[in-house]
Amino acid sequence: MSLGSPEKYWWDEPLDKDEKTWVTVAIVWAIFLTLYMPYKHFTGKQNPSQEYTKVSGDKFDAAVDKFIAQYKVGEEKGLAVVAPPPNSDIFIRGQQFKWDPILKLKKGVQYKLHLSSIDMNHGFSVQPVNFTIQVVPGYDNVLNITPTTSGVFTIICNEYCGLGHHTMVGRMYVD
């Protein structure tokens, strides 16, 4: 009875065949899973290796402003629209409650995307492709990206960042 003391010497009782089989299967499966995730990290397409540096809010802010000044091509809803050249460093700044600037990227071209926040944590969730990267103040989260489809993309903040969280929606164009 599991509510009473067990028979003496329970640690000596041999395991049944069923239990041994089950544990063996579970261990084999665990080993498979343990190896499979790292294996897919190196051979799969969806997972870039993490790249990041520490960066102060002020420094990142200045870098984004400089980037906007350099490649600005227009404005939409009060946000700069920026068309950077291929293979360049590109920036998106998260802050309560907007993502800026709006990027205009080219399909099939690689960019180095820098993501950070100058206030709270934010969640960089890109729709409809549906992936999320965590944006943390004090850190530049770097992604090497190559857009593979053209169209209009929406960036929805999916980390609670204050009472206006649900209005934090940004835009990105690929053509």
Next chain:
Amino acid sequence: MAAEFRKCPTTGLMVHLPAQALIKINAVTSIVFLLIGGILALTLIFTRWQAVHLLPPDLFYRFLTLHGIAMLFAWIVYFEVAVLYFTSAVLLNSRLAAPWAGWLGYVLMTVGALMTTVAILAGNSDVMFTSYVPLKASPLYYLGIVLFAVGAIIACVLFFATLAVAKHEKTYEGSVPLVTYGAAAAAIIAIGTLAHGAIFYIPTGLWAAGVIPMMDPEAYRLLFWGFGHSTQQINVAAMIACWYALATLTVGAQPVSEKFSRTAFVLYALFINVASEHHLLWDPGISSAHKMWNTSYVLHLAVLASMMHAFSVPACVEVALRKKGYTKGLFEWLKKAPWGNPSFSTLIFSVAGFGFLGGITGIMYGTEQLNILGHNSLRVPGHFHATVVIGTSMAFMGLTYYVLPLIFQREVMFPTAAKLQPYFYGVGMWTVSIAMMFVGSFGVPRRHWDITLADAPFQYSFGPTVDLGMAITALGAVLALIGGAMFCIIAVATVLAGKKVNQ
């Protein structure tokens, strides 16, 4: 001394009256918080289902913060404290080592819980239960949580002191029962993780009070989840201890192998407090290599333990029922099982829901490949409502139906309603969980007041399938809330007015 004990007429156990009083007060308080959290859940789901969109945004985020605290901290932990006293003093026939310490712990927990609740309702602590810095809550918010944790640590220490007293006074023979063993695993994990919580809650509270500078936000996230993930393992270990207890109480099951089950509990205590970095898979500040190590190899040693219990709990139920003569075919034992006993149906909902819904999705979302799709989407609350609600909360509800006659010495009131209660709650929560995960797979964010994005500068529609999914979530929630209300009413009515079990 003898006057401090009563002999339980059903089990023959000697029940220490001061221990019984502490079990009662902790159980009652936990159910009060379950009721509060449930009422908040109602407002949350009818806000997220945007056909109704009940609350304004500030109240939504405030109630969401409070729902997390009331449920995950208060309801679960108070009940666990009751389980600790039950599995030490009562099951071992012993006196509780120091009842005054139990009351001290209770008072600290309660002052803390009220302090945090007041801070949230006052409206300057809308930070979610994760309270990621630089989001700032009132200093009272953090102080309340620290007091609560200190109270819970005292309860854990009292549990071990009682084990020592029982051993010394020879109130039982041989090894402690399996359920007590499992509770000990939970208490070991609890002491470690709750103390860990102090490492970041205290500096964060001091920062909020303006005394010291802010902690690095990524360091906070790492420390938070080192605590937050591991505390969930207290719930898992306590839940599985309850499963074994329920299997014995409902169908007289014996553990198929003490060695097998106990080894699995040891694996929990050793390994399950790692793997916390699956919350941070797409964060900067930690290398990919470290995340892979943390979330694969060590995680699977703990999962192995769950796999072992997943074998031995259903196995002991099957063996017990077959012994009663239900041996025809593969499944006669399952058909003839006592489905009308609320504790039994709850046990089955809990085991199956924790394993198939919660466990499997947890392993899935814990891989970096799927995490990048699911991080911070409704998939996450879908997953943990399967683990901590269908799994842990239902196991505790099932146990309550025995705590009422054994400890409160009252007959459970409204027996027909009690029979039906697990089906409402179980079917409802299964629906909520699956529907949330389904909707989340479209990228719908969690903790979000308005997924129609009406007040945002840019528009995006998640499509009609998501609308349907949210409606189904709300439907499941209504069933679950009816079941939850039935549970609270039955429990409270029984405590207050149930017929006394003759002594």
